Amino acid sequence: MSAFCDDPPRPAVAADIVILCLREGALQVLLVRRGGDPFRGRWALPGGFLQEDEDLDACARREMEEETGVRPGRILQFANFSQPDRDPRGRVISVAYLALLRAEDVRLKASADAAEAAWRPLARTRNLAFDHDVILAAALARLSDEARADPAFLFPLLPPAFTLSRLQSVFELTTGRPVDKRNFRKLVEESGRIQPLEAFERGAHRPARLFAPA
């Protein structure tokens, strides 16, 4: 017997997570290949159902840790998806999250629902299961907004020490637009979000100063 007078329908509620990293010079998204119907064999965003004793943020964090072994720094809830027919199994409300992390920190694991988990370059990511194409697109739009508002949002994609050129290239990847080197450096250096280190990255060229999040 329900405690509610009008006995509301009770959808399942899931957190679906757009987990992005930087690999092979591009943004890649963590996808799982579905092991069961519906959409068997198709790629989907990782996610899982909200459990009794957790709120949505905790659910997203738990799912993410199950999937990647990584405890994420910040996760960003960015939209709900609630079309009645978005899941053929029945009513599922999806709360979408965005998380950024470093591919090197991740040991991919298959899980209950996922036959396989893999990083996929964004460019070749189409025809995901359910409405996950739409969720992914919304995540990327949000990522771009956040990066423009504060490039420090992108730090979790990078190692603890990074060069400004590297940060700039990630910024350009996420926003889709090239920016002027001097203006970008000025902006970031004056933002107080980074501190210069007495260390340099050496390569075939002039060594580049390393910076760390402030």
Added chain:
Amino acid sequence: MSAFCDDPPRPAVAADIVILCLREGALQVLLVRRGGDPFRGRWALPGGFLQEDEDLDACARREMEEETGVRPGRILQFANFSQPDRDPRGRVISVAYLALLRAEDVRLKASADAAEAAWRPLARTRNLAFDHDVILAAALARLSDEARADPAFLFPLLPPAFTLSRLQSVFELTTGRPVDKRNFRKLVEESGRIQPLEAFERGAHRPARLFAPA
């Protein structure tokens, strides 16, 4: 028998709506007095459970129309509230919406759950049922952000034709900060979001030109 392998918990999902209007020179929020337990007799935000055949936006619109008789123009989904213990009756996920409208358009109706519905000035609004104080505060913060980003967001609070002084006073109410008259007018007039009318509001003083949304 569930279509899901892991038989997820099934919370109720509700849309709760912060409906604001302008009354007596202040922002007021539409509240309903709870007719049943829990929180019997306390004020709460209007809202209701997601039904089988509707998505969240449709749910919010339907609830709002039931409560006010007004079909809202834009509604803004701004946050989820999902603490496991936020409703003593059981698990309820609340999706919070913000809507603006004109008090004159509204015929308040009591509804199933609501013994009474009334506009309440924000200043005197405390100790709402559930976590609705928090939801309301989040709504006001979001309103302020939206208004600053684009004062046209506030148009639904105003009649179809309004003076710039009136728009400015609403802007100041929502953002909490006074702004310079000339700067504000310049900003709004150059935004292309309003058009001047050949009509004036007459009072005890110099007539003020009326404007309409572009």
Added chain:
DNA sequence: GATGATAGTGTTGATTTTACACTTTCCACT
């Protein structure tokens, strides 16, 4: 016709944003 109250109107300085090009430093190669 004087008073009171709101409408209406431009300019200036400060700040922020954008555009733009050359020198430095290291490695690798010869």
Added chain:
DNA sequence: AGTGGAAAGTGTAAAATCAACACTATCATC
């Protein structure tokens, strides 16, 4: 050891935007 290639690093000027600021105009009322 000298040269060439490649990315690192650096400053300035013009443009656009934002912020501050005070007086005149017009109506209603008395």
